[in-house]
Amino acid sequence: MNILVCISKTPDTTSKIAFTDGGTKFDENGIQFIVNPYDEWYALVRALELKEASGGKVTVISVGDASNDPIIRKSLAIGADEAVRIDAADTDALFVAQQIANYAKENDYNMILTGKETINYNGGQLGGMIAELVGLPYVAMATKLDLDGDTATIEREIQGGSEVLEVNGGFVLSAAKGMAEQRIPNMRGIMAARSKPLTVIAPSGGEAHTSVVNYELPPAKAECKYIDAENAEELIALLHNEAKVI
Amino acid sequence: MSIVVFVSNTKGKINKAGLEAICYAADIAKNSGDSVTAVTAGSLEGDGGAGAYGASKLISCASVNHSDSVQVTNMVSAVISDEGASMIITSHDNDGKQVAPRLAARLNCGMVTGVTGLPDTSAGFTVKKNVFSGKAIAQVSITSDKKILALLPNSHGLHEHGVTAEVSEWSGDAGAASVTVKEVKVEESNVVPLPEAELVVSAGRGMKGPENWGMIEELASELGATTACSRPVSDIGWRPHHEHVGQTGVAIRPNLYIAIGISGAIQHLAGVNGSKKIVVVNTDSEAPFFKAADYGIVGDAFEVVPKLIAAAKAFNASK
Numbered sequence: 382m383n384i385l386v387c388i389s390k391t392p393d394t395t396s397k398i399a400f401t402d403g404g405t406k407f408d409e410n411g412i413q414f415i416v417n418p419y420d421e422w423y424a425l426v427r428a429l430e431l432k433e434a435s436g437g438k439v440t441v442i443s444v445g446d447a448s449n450d451p452i453i454r455k456s457l458a459i460g461a462d463e464a465v466r467i468d469a470a471d472t473d474a475l476f477v478a479q480q481i482a483n484y485a486k487e488n489d490y491n492m493i494l495t496g497k498e499t500i501n502y503n504g505g506q507l508g509g510m511i512a513e514l515v516g517l518p519y520v521a522m523a524t525k526l527d528l529d530g531d532t533a534t535i536e537r538e539i540q541g542g543s544e545v546l547e548v549n550g551g552f553v554l555s556a557a558k559g560m561a562e563q564r565i566p567n568m569r570g571i572m573a574a575r576s577k578p579l580t581v582i583a584p585s586g587g588e589a590h591t592s593v594v595n596y597e598l599p600p601a602k603a604e605c606k607y608i609d610a611e612n613a614e615e616l617i618a619l620l621h622n623e624a625k626v627i
Numbered sequence: 628m629s630i631v632v633f634v635s636n637t638k639g640k641i642n643k644a645g646l647e648a649i650c651y652a653a654d655i656a657k658n659s660g661d662s663v664t665a666v667t668a669g670s671l672e673g674d675g676g677a678g679a680y681g682a683s684k685l686i687s688c689a690s691v692n693h694s695d696s697v698q699v700t701n702m703v704s705a706v707i708s709d710e711g712a713s714m715i716i717t718s719h720d721n722d723g724k725q726v727a728p729r730l731a732a733r734l735n736c737g738m739v740t741g742v743t744g745l746p747d748t749s750a751g752f753t754v755k756k757n758v759f760s761g762k763a764i765a766q767v768s769i770t771s772d773k774k775i776l777a778l779l780p781n782s783h784g785l786h787e788h789g790v791t792a793e794v795s796e797w798s799g800d801a802g803a804a805s806v807t808v809k810e811v812k813v814e815e816s817n818v819v820p821l822p823e824a825e826l827v828v829s830a831g832r833g834m835k836g837p838e839n840w841g842m843i844e845e846l847a848s849e850l851g852a853t854t855a856c857s858r859p860v861s862d863i864g865w866r867p868h869h870e871h872v873g874q875t876g877v878a879i880r881p882n883l884y885i886a887i888g889i890s891g892a893i894q895h896l897a898g899v900n901g902s903k904k905i906v907v908v909n910t911d912s913e914a915p916f917f918k919a920a921d922y923g924i925v926g927d928a929f930e931v932v933p934k935l936i937a938a939a940k941a942f943n944a945s946k
Contacts, residue, residue: 394897395894396759478728497724500874505719510729520696521696521725522725537694538869539721542814544808547806559868592770593768594765595765595766596766598764599763599901605907605920605923608922610924613935614942616906616922616924620906620922624903624922
């Protein structure tokens, strides 16, 4: 069972977001970078659980420059066996998908897992694009993944509930909350990660069709209007007459 | 030319997010002189509401499984080719998320998801989207001829265009099934799903335990709202995961978000700060959530919520 897990570098969830260069660049000053939580907590940890149950190897792959190496080492410390970094800027989802698909086609993986989206660009595009490029079925927003030989049973979120799908052979999925529990790397894992292979390869073809022109912050909120705890009906009246939302 | 909109449907009706995507496409088409063709997997009752919101054609196919991204992509890309469309719209809902990226790779075109406004064509082609889980907005340029936009639910709104949709059944070949549906678990409910809800009542650890959610559900029911919760509450299992709003849960933008017993950590705010109005109820007057609130009540949820329920009941009775 060989599993490819796509990981992305994102700012820590507590980060204050700011921009520089006239709103065209994300301000990395003082930002702590982490493995995108959906990639780490759900996709990577479930891949490790499957490997521990039935053998094989887990490879993490990331597109980015050397500043991605710390989050790649973290993934190795959690338990991935090897890592690949494609040395290119990860600005456009289709470009990134093409890099990963090209690598996946030349190597032998039973499944490719991603998180449902990154918490910085909130694109949610990578898994579906890779699936199309490598010609495999795709399941988005998966909350459970079980294997029985060559058959995978996958539960995914749909409107108002969930559905259980069965897929035979290889597939790509995007992982959502529920698929696994976060793992904290231990000292042995951290030490072992230092000697696990991290292969850096050059990008291969692909072109970006999108780019960010600029960023802005949401408009500032007006002052909060306080209502006395005794006067609940005043709030309901304000919501109806002033805010016009009920 | 036409703009093609992929929409999902449940039990013969296009969901609200899908109708909003059609309405969004119709507003683009109004400026560009195009028409709107909606396409959906499965069968619909009549036009499923597509005409009212601006589609002049509705193409469905009873034999295509909405959960099969390969079949749906085959159908939608055939329709795009038949219609000669270069603009493709979907909702950024669960089916849209499964199909649209596949389609972008098939067409080798630029795609923006979580779009929050109409495109700007004054210099090239750009659209705005939420980034950093709602903490910021990015203006993104697309340079390919074909373009895919996935609209964030509740960001455009619904207004009628009053077109009559010509309904037809797609007769192409969607190919072999790539997945098999074993079970569908959808609870029968009149409650609007969280991502589409206009009114949301959400509660956090301040409720002290799952047994106290009765009053949250009652308040939501009186207001016709959907319930939600903070991350710690879904992590400890007091409430289901799908109710978790925030940076690592669902990002929502309802008209009204009422937060009860939630302190307002930056990760939670990220998922809800697109809400048009925010009400915060918290015992701690220093809770950071008040800074993001339009209306605040400093007080104990166990005293305030029953009063709100009574006030909502009186309001409903007076309507």
